[in-house]
Amino acid sequence: MHRLIPTLLVILAGPAVRAAEPPAPLVPVPSPQQLRWQRAEMTMFLHFGVNTFTDREWGDGKESPDVFHPTDLDCRQWVRQARATGFGMMILTAKHHDGFCLWPSRFTDHSVRSSKWQDGQGDVVRQFVEACREGQMPAAFYLSPWDRHEPSYGDSPRYNQHFVNQLTELLTTYGPFAEVWFDGACGEGPNGKRQEYDWPSYYGTIRKLEPTALIAICGPDVRWVGNESGVARSGESSVRDAGAHQGSDARGKVWYPAECDVSIRPGWFYHASQDDKVKSVTHLLDIYFKSVGRNSVLLLNVPPDRAGQISKFDVQRLTEFRAALDEIFKTDLCAGRPTHGSNIRGNNPRFAAANVTDGNLDTYWGTDDGVTTGSVEIAWEAAQPVNVINVQEYIPLGERVRRYHIEAKTAGQWRTVAGGTIIGHRNLLRIPVVTAQALRLVIDEAAACPAICSFGAYHSELAAPAGSGSLAAHQPADASNVHGGGTVFGADKAVDDDPETRWATADEVRQCWLEVDLRQPQTIDRITIAELEPRITKFQIEYRLTLDEAWKTAMSGDKAGRRFEANFPPVQARHVRLHILDATFAPTIWEFGVFGPGKQERKP
Ligand SMILES: [Ca+2]
Ligand SMILES: [Ca+2]
Numbered sequence: 001m002h003r004l005i006p007t008l009l010v011i012l013a014g015p016a017v018r019a020a021e022p023p024a025p026l027v028p029v030p031s032p033q034q035l036r037w038q039r040a041e042m043t044m045f046l047h048f049g050v051n052t053f054t055d056r057e058w059g060d061g062k063e064s065p066d067v068f069h070p071t072d073l074d075c076r077q078w079v080r081q082a083r084a085t086g087f088g089m090m091i092l093t094a095k096h097h098d099g100f101c102l103w104p105s106r107f108t109d110h111s112v113r114s115s116k117w118q119d120g121q122g123d124v125v126r127q128f129v130e131a132c133r134e135g136q137m138p139a140a141f142y143l144s145p146w147d148r149h150e151p152s153y154g155d156s157p158r159y160n161q162h163f164v165n166q167l168t169e170l171l172t173t174y175g176p177f178a179e180v181w182f183d184g185a186c187g188e189g190p191n192g193k194r195q196e197y198d199w200p201s202y203y204g205t206i207r208k209l210e211p212t213a214l215i216a217i218c219g220p221d222v223r224w225v226g227n228e229s230g231v232a233r234s235g236e237s238s239v240r241d242a243g244a245h246q247g248s249d250a251r252g253k254v255w256y257p258a259e260c261d262v263s264i265r266p267g268w269f270y271h272a273s274q275d276d277k278v279k280s281v282t283h284l285l286d287i288y289f290k291s292v293g294r295n296s297v298l299l300l301n302v303p304p305d306r307a308g309q310i311s312k313f314d315v316q317r318l319t320e321f322r323a324a325l326d327e328i329f330k331t332d333l334c335a336g337r338p339t340h341g342s343n344i345r346g347n348n349p350r351f352a353a354a355n356v357t358d359g360n361l362d363t364y365w366g367t368d369d370g371v372t373t374g375s376v377e378i379a380w381e382a383a384q385p386v387n388v389i390n391v392q393e394y395i396p397l398g399e400r401v402r403r404y405h406i407e408a409k410t411a412g413q414w415r416t417v418a419g420g421t422i423i424g425h426r427n428l429l430r431i432p433v434v435t436a437q438a439l440r441l442v443i444d445e446a447a448a449c450p451a452i453c454s455f456g457a458y459h460s461e462l463a464a465p466a467g468s469g470s471l472a473a474h475q476p477a478d479a480s481n482v483h484g485g486g487t488v489f490g491a492d493k494a495v496d497d498d499p500e501t502r503w504a505t506a507d508e509v510r511q512c513w514l515e516v517d518l519r520q521p522q523t524i525d526r527i528t529i530a531e532l533e534p535r536i537t538k539f540q541i542e543y544r545l546t547l548d549e550a551w552k553t554a555m556s557g558d559k560a561g562r563r564f565e566a567n568f569p570p571v572q573a574r575h576v577r578l579h580i581l582d583a584t585f586a587p588t589i590w591e592f593g594v595f596g597p598g599k600q601e602r603k604p
Pocket of ligand 1: 363364
């Protein structure tokens with residue numbers, strides 16, 4: 001071995017070879033298991049337990065174990081559905097807040113063992129992990145720290161030991177597990193005291209017994225996105241300040257990616273009364289674009305029914321959801337097309353622009369150290385309709401890009417069609433259909449030389465968001481003032497049909513206007529305004545047909561507020577202006593909608 005060292009030194013010291021080295025990682029970076037989890041993109045959640053049979057969402061811990069009686073439990077059916085839909089992991093609620101254990105725990109009599117179901121011989125966790133193993137599906141469990149049945153709950157040291165016992169039992173009897181999911185709910189125990197959870201001992205138990213298992217939500221490896229609608233923020237980042245769950249000795253920034261949990265039904269547990277309330281494909285696609293498409297993992301809950309199977313209603317919806325995703329992502333228009341990068345790291349083919357179109361997440365286009373702006377371009381012989389853009393960073397080297405935009409070349413002219421801030425594992429951008437001769441990903445700002453592993457484009461009518469039906473949606477907009485002068489709070493954010501982006505003005509502004517070009521004369525008779533908070537105290541809706549015409553007033557109003565809607569006599573307009581004449585503070589608006597007769601606002 002010693003003899004190799006001088007040779008290696010010579011190779012590493014050569015300048016040509018040095019330039020071909022991969023960029024240094026920008027810490028923090030994901031662990032191998034965080035990377036696997038992120039790339040799997042979708043996890044299935046299965047809420048199953050006594051609540052399934054009592055028709056409740058939260059049990060009180062007083063349920064008789066006999067109420068748990070699935071008539072035809074089939075965990076293989078769960079795994080088949082998960083695989084067919086494209087989920088990369090499954091999480092079962094081994095114990096919910098009611099304390100009933102789906103495995104015959106030695107540490108309580110409140111479990112399947114005390115149930116008449118299968119004469120006390122049943123074991124849902126066993127069947128679940130065996131079905132997962134058979135289907136090559138990573139298995140995970142949810143174990144509720146809050147336990148409304150366990151008498152020691154609230155007696156903190158005793159219950160913590162009980163909880164560690166149960167964790168140990170699950171991990172050693174049924175492992176391997178890919179993840180443990182902790183809910184932070186915490187109620188009073190029978191002694192009237194609130195239990196103090198000993199998180200470090202829970203984490204220590206998992207790290208010792210299953211070192212590669214992720215610890216999610218109330219845990220150091222995966223972060224709750226902050227809502228239960230399955231929606232991340234635009235520019236969601238996996239890099240966070242170290243928090244309570246990383247432990248007291250963790251310093252600075254940590255890799256702590258977001259997970260978006262949502263149920264396919266209104267409730268987390270199965271209720272027959274919700275069979276007709278399974279989320280629509282349109283809604284599921286919207287969730288997909290706002291979770292997976294915003295650098296997060298989608299955790300979709302699909303609760304088994306009283307038979308112990310995923311109901312036919314949910315099966316049908318999952319099948320339709322998969323078919324829609326397959327249709328949208330059937331053809332990557334960029335795949336294998338000629339590419340051009342503004343800079344190639346060390347001029348080495350290993351970092352070539354072609355790496356963004358090779359369908360391999362482990363190859364990337366990279367630039368020289370210190371080159372933190374640049375672009376990669378893809379061209380077609382014949383113009384292509386595009387309405388979905390896919391951009392992915394090579395996250396083993398960290399989140400590097402801070403701001404980017406997408407340009408499309410139409411009729412020989414480049415124009416910006418989309419943009420964002422953090423990319424991370426994946427950004428999916430839905431845009432109005434553009435027929436492009438070429439597309440360009442422009443990195444405007446990066447914390448270190450960028451490493452982009454994928455840049456793709458798709459076209460499918462199914463990708464079009466349900467939208468509000470506003471005639472102003474996605475049309476060119478302009479404003480008299482924009483907060484910070486940048487793109488984050490631009491005028492377009494008030495007409496992008498995205499209720500989570502807003503146009504904002506500088507703090508001192510009280511009078512301003514927002515103008516939108518409907519692109520053709522339209523009959524309009526209704527507007528909607530959604531303010532961040534009520535600030536507008538006087539405004540006018542103005543319109544005109546051509547740019548050289550004077551503005552006419554369609555209606556005047558005083559207060560607008562968070563959800564304002566007003567009708568006025570129909571007028572013909574191409575340009576529509578929300579003219580704010582006074583406000584209590586700088587106006588900022590989520591959405592400004594313009595509608596014509598018969599165009600009803602639709603809720604997705
Ligand atoms: Ca690649
Ligand atoms: Ca918006």
